[in-house]
Amino acid sequence: MPENNKVAIVIPVYNHGTRISDVVHKTVVLGYPLFVVDDGSTDATAEMLAAMDNENITVLSHSQNRGKGAALLTGFQAAQKSCGWVVTIDADGQHKPEDIENLLQAREGNQRAIIIGKRQGMDETHVPWTSKVGRKFSNFWVWVSGGPMVSDSQSGFRLYPLPEVLALDVQARRFQYEVEVLVKAHQKKIPIVETAVQVVYQKGAERISHFHPWLDFLRNSATFSRLIFKRIFSVFSKKG
Numbered sequence: 001m002p003e004n005n006k007v008a009i010v011i012p013v014y015n016h017g018t019r020i021s022d023v024v025h026k027t028v029v030l031g032y033p034l035f036v037v038d039d040g041s042t043d044a045t046a047e048m049l050a051a052m053d054n055e056n057i058t059v060l061s062h063s064q065n066r067g068k069g070a071a072l073l074t075g076f077q078a079a080q081k082s083c084g085w086v087v088t089i090d091a092d093g094q095h096k097p098e099d100i101e102n103l104l105q106a107r108e109g110n111q112r113a114i115i116i117g118k119r120q121g122m123d124e125t126h127v128p129w130t131s132k133v134g135r136k137f138s139n140f141w142v143w144v145s146g147g148p149m150v151s152d153s154q155s156g157f158r159l160y161p162l163p164e165v166l167a168l169d170v171q172a173r174r175f176q177y178e179v180e181v182l183v184k185a186h187q188k189k190i191p192i193v194e195t196a197v198q199v200v201y202q203k204g205a206e207r208i209s210h211f212h213p214w215l216d217f218l219r220n221s222a223t224f225s226r227l228i229f230k231r232i233f234s235v236f237s238k239k240g
Helices: 020-028 045-050 068-079 097-107 129-144 162-166 177-187 213-239
Strands: 003-013 034-039 057-062 083-088 114-119 158-161 192-197
Touching: 003 020, 003 068, 003 097, 020 034, 020 045, 020 097, 034 045, 034 068, 045 057, 057 068, 068 083, 068 162, 068 177, 083 097, 083 162, 097 114, 097 158, 097 192, 114 177, 129 177, 129 213, 158 162, 162 177, 177 192, 177 213
Parallel strands: 003 034, 003 083, 034 057, 114 192
Antiparallel strands: 083 158, 114 158
16 A cells, blocks of 8 residues: 655656666665666666666666656556655756755645756756756746746656646646646646756766757647647636
8 A cells, every 4th residue: 555655756767878877876875765767768778777786776667768758657657556755857867866855845834736846057058058948938838728837847856746646637748748747737726836956967068868859849839739728628618
């Protein structure tokens, strides 16, 4: 049976073979059950994960790439057997795992809330332009779609109340999962809270990202269009 207040960590991974070992080692020492989901990687990720020998690490795999949202859901479904909360961390090394404590502290007094790790320093010159522009674009359209007004809707560093989030009818399965879940949660009156976390974008350092600006712009547009249409339809249905 899941423990309502027990916390697990989920890390979705896709071709992060050069980073995942460091991220996992820095995370597992915190003592929480860790679920790493290999979303069909074609590099050395699988071998790196297979070499990790720690009873707190559970490795789950997709035979082919299905998207970040699908990987998160695989981790959530595995974690819900024993835990009531999940922290998500990106595999590219941009987050500092010790900031999990910031998320847990923000949970105090907020009941079953989604806690977003609001990344600090995102306007600095060495932060990729796709992250800067994408965040502002996403923040606005999350609000227009009927979601909350937040300042970092694209942060992958979050604390989720598992039963509530798994009950949402979220359709997106790639990067868009993380914005759609905010809209659906807000509509279901699930509190959404932001708290400050650090971000690591080192100058000149190789950054592993699978965000494709134009393709994911189109996917984002399709997701927001669907959500906005549904919101409009809901308003007129109530009036009728």
